[in-house]
Amino acid sequence: MTQTHQHEVIIVGAGGAGLMAALYASRGADTAVLSKLYPTRSHTGAAQGGIGAALGNLEPDKVEWHSFDTVKGSDYLGDQDAIDYMCAQAPEVVYELEHMGLPFSRTRDGKIAQRRFGGHTNNETKQPVLRSCYAADRTGHMILQTLYQNCIKNKVHFYDEFHVLDLLMNDGVANGVVAVELATGELHVFHAKSVVFATGGHGRIWELTSNAYAYTGDGVAITLRRGLPAQDLEFFQFHPTGILKLGILITEGVRGEGGVLINGKGERFMERYAPTVKDLASRDVVSRSIYLEIRDGNGIKGDRYVHLDMRPEVVNHYAELDGRTLPDGTPYRVTGEQLLSKVPDIVDFCRTYLGIDPIKEPMPIQPTAHYAMGGIPTNVHGQALSDAQGTIVPGLFAAGEVACVSVHGANRLGTNSLLDLVVFGKEAGKMAAEYAKSADYKPLENNPTDFTRQQLDRILGKSGGEKVVTLGEEMKTKMMDDVGVFRTAEGMASAIEKMRELRERYKNVSVDDHGKRFNTDLLNAWELGCLLDVALATAVSAHARPESRGAHAREDFPKRNDAEWLKHTLAWMDGDQVRLEYKPVTITKYEPKERVY
């Protein structure tokens, strides 16, 4: 028995982007939010370091500098009109979050506190700038909580633990979604005028990841299956500092507060790769440097990791060497207590999972899969696009990590994702409501749940088939080895083959649980299907790009090739065939140049 609901705007996902969209959409239209997790469980809550905005609360900063840093960070693949828009909106949305109640850390004079972050600089001095607005090391947690709180205040309608499995379209117009209610296992049809996808990323494709179990690329996979393209999937960020073997993230904020990367020889090796900003170079650069150190046998004890050191004596030593000062000009000095108060959760993670105290010992770290720059192509209004010409898909919007505006291009700067969520979540919410007001409900097809049923029945109909975890593990290892930090043509070709094989074997996947209530077994299997689709599209997109740009680093093509490859990839999927097209990058003020930090 399928229930049908009708809401003018349906928002899929209750992370930062979804909730921000919900707040704005609900002001103008009847809005409901569907989320497979309770809203406060969303991955936005894991974000640590901060949200970027050129407030200049502690030292001079400018919106233009933020824009330029973002363009440069994106390795010139970001669309500059979108970047300008985001950076210009940044101060306003940060103040808006403060007005909503977000408990930012504060400066001595009561303003929002700011810290340094990778790739964010004073464009004149080229030195790292205090731009990341933070609430200790749980900025994402506070954003998620604050937005959820405001949704409660504004009585936004939630369907918690509803897992969306399909997007409904009629004649090229989005008109709803199909979701399974976890508690009952029943399918529900949501008929809508506007649908906003804010489902987050897909970092679970890789073995070592900072991403949550729920990060399975549902949004991208669903739209791919509905014949829509995915943009720039080859650009996936590996964060330099994940806890050894676990992948749990150690925020860049640690380096912002003065922490340094040290190799097995005790050298601060980032001096060699990024002489100016050193440990605060952008993430792709740092991750690659760590890999190179490890490859040269400079890992700790020759092993596959290096140290992130934030012991106060080490921080102070290097701060002195760098001639680092506080905003008032006095030399930069920290104590263990100050560090603890600035990154308490990091200290807790290290104590819990590594049994070490980072104030007394260095942390063993490894690059970890972290952030999808690519996703559903959208314009600055969050409207989803269906082709290289920028044709809008009526009724469909996307925001947050699932979307590709593109403001992050080939590499995202730290703090820019949280910013992306609120800026474009807000825009998508507004536009979705506006669109809903001017549009009618497009009628639903006759059997809107058919496609979903097929997918589920195929899994439920089998027994004794392939195991979900086995396929998942093979996918993760292969992607880590061959579509990871460094890539080669052969490696990626074999990854493509492997993904095709796994997708074939996936047809034979089976689960133990055949019930309805909270059948997480079934949903894990369904999510694996999404991951495999996105993994294949990622590998194909990556294989087709013979250059190194941002997070996409080719050993066989180590240079950036602006003449031929300064363009976005669009990937369509048809069965196990992936079709690629390209579209130009919007360039306004900043001509591509070589990127040095």
Add this chain to the structure above:
Amino acid sequence: MASQVKPNFETTAWRFMRYSGILLIPLAWFHVYLQDVIVGVHAIDIDYVAVRLADAGWVTYNFLLLLFAFAHGMYGLRQVMFDLVHKPSTRRILSILMLIFWLVVSAIGATALAMGARPELVQ
């Protein structure tokens, strides 16, 4: 800020539990130690009680003890009752019954204290 949070029965009772508790430390401990340890039940009989209750000081002492200990204990019991009984109407009925019980028992105790022992009536 203009609005003040007004104390209600629960908040007053919460404070009462704490202050009366502190008061009960000397009152109850001394009482128990005196009667059970220093004097001992074997030395207690009605004549002993009669002597004590003839003394205004001891009567006051016992009176305070009765007042605080029993009120403290009965409110504590009410808390436990609230844990186990959730229907507002039942809670109210039991609260009233407990109030009556408290008043009756306290009255009986207080009367005995005030009137003193009557060893002469022992047959």
Add this chain to the structure above:
Amino acid sequence: MLVYLKIYRYNPEAGRNVPSFDTYNIEAEPTDRVLDLLEEIKGHIDGTVSFRRSCAHGVCGSDAMRINGRNMLACKALVKDVGTEITIEPILGLPVLKDMIVDMEPFFNSYKSLMPFLINEDVPADGKERLQSPEQRERFDDTTKCILCAACTTSCPVFWSDDQYVGPATIVNAHRFIFDSRDQAANKRLEILADHGGAFRCRTAFNCTEACPREIHVTQAIAEVKNAITSGGVEH
């Protein structure tokens, strides 16, 4: 090392309408999380074992459960800390729907009853941030850490007995606003908490503080709320 797990099972759909335990022996590392063991069992041995999880590092609040009789997050409990004989049960006091999955609605309803949002419509004329000193910010820092995992509330003896008690998590979240210098409804919240089912039901059993995976001083926050009420409210 070999780990012996005893897992609570309940699933009326599959005919298991009387809760019982299943046992599993699996190989594990001392540094494995209990969540890793559950994933191992679900993935390789019995896919019907059900539990919630997402972040796997103690920040999303999905996987509070009773491990060896005590509330914890499965993703923050390591084998070396809980031992090689591990009993896993759902948290106590919320209706159990399937295995470790409980109905969280009553918990979130309680949370929502205390207006968990900043109440202050005045914003600075220049549109910038309201000022707040680091000391004022520090005043409620501890209670901003809450991830709504319910480990505290479902460890509380008063809550087991009386589900009309709002529970420690709700008070923690009210505390976060009551002591925020920017909030203008502190005393309204305090009035609600002064009533039946509010802060004065707390008997300082302290299980909440012991259970909190975010190391929030829960009992302390409750005591501060109680004192704010008995002293007539707070002023910022």
Add this chain to the structure above:
Amino acid sequence: MAAPSTPLKNTVKGYATYMGREGHYAFLLHRLTGLGVLLFLTIHILDTATVYFYPSLYQHAIELYRATPFMLGEIGLLFAVIYHGVNGLRIAVTDMWLPKRWAIEKQRQAVRITLVVAILLWAPGALVMFYNMLLHNFHVDLLAFLPFGK
């Protein structure tokens, strides 16, 4: 449909099986001793009141108190009053004046100290009561066994 349970069952299960730390057991013991003392107090008020209302009964009551099981109970009562008092003092003082001490390490410590203090305050009295019991009910004089005894 949810797994069958009631608040009462949860309470019993929780009290009996939750592996709480010191605070949990302090709570249980405080409640148990509080209720125990209250039960005794109620009886005690009523039996003592017989000195006025029904003096003949009083002697019966006192006889009863002198019986061995009752005397053992009174030793327990002494502990209950003392433990409940010390622990109540911990709660009252922390709650009203030192809320910052509601911190894990401090409370674990405080609860343990409470128990030790209670036992120390109780032990001498308990010994005397035990001595009296043996002396009066069993005609055994423990002091006689001491080398320097009578």
